[in-house]
Amino acid sequence: MAPRRTRMRHGLDSGELAGVVVDRRELDQLFSATYEELRRLASSVRRSDPASTLSPTTLVNEAWLKLRNSPGLGVLPQVHFKRIAARAMRQVLIEAARRRKARKRGGGEIALVTFDEALDHAATGAEELLALDEALEALARIEPRQAIMIETRFFGGLDVAETAELLGVSEATVLRDWRAARAWLAVELKRAG
Secondary structure (H helix, E strand, O other), X not given: OOOOEEEOOOOOOOOOOOOOEEEHXXXXXXXXXXXXXXXXXXXXXHOOOXXXXXXXXXXXXXXXXXXXXXXXXXXXXXXXXXXXXXXXXXXXHHHHHHHHHHHOOOOOOOOOOOHHHHHHHOOOOHHHHHHHHHHHHHHHHHOHHHHHHHHHHHOOOOOHHHHHHHHOOOHHHHHHHHHHHHHHHHHHHHHHO
């Protein structure tokens, strides 16, 4: 029996990979092959948030469920899969942060955090993560490539070479965009505070 093939849709991904023909069984194999790497990444992303109820295993599994249940998502080159997994983990973390914040009495204001602090402390506190998410959404509206780059490097753990391959640009461009995006996010996070 031929494998079920579908087309990836706009959803977890920002759309630049739309139209790729995919196979769900191959997606399962890719997830299995990258599971430990994704788990290590999840551990580093959420390490500094003592209030988080998500273990690294839970975060990866929740992201997997989000990916697996996404209509039309399937096999992709590993670097693209990591990007989509990074997006899914970001969404799971944001949803958990919103739930935690909603449970607090009075909600509270979003705390000021610079992008450098977010990187240093893995930005997994609810307020910090929500502030970073809002800033990334704003960046995506004006510089989509830079937002993808920050997301894949921060949430997806891609290195400069993998990011360059994913985006189809040189490593020098990734480094230049990384500096520009960090500077823009620092200003945006400061302004939001």
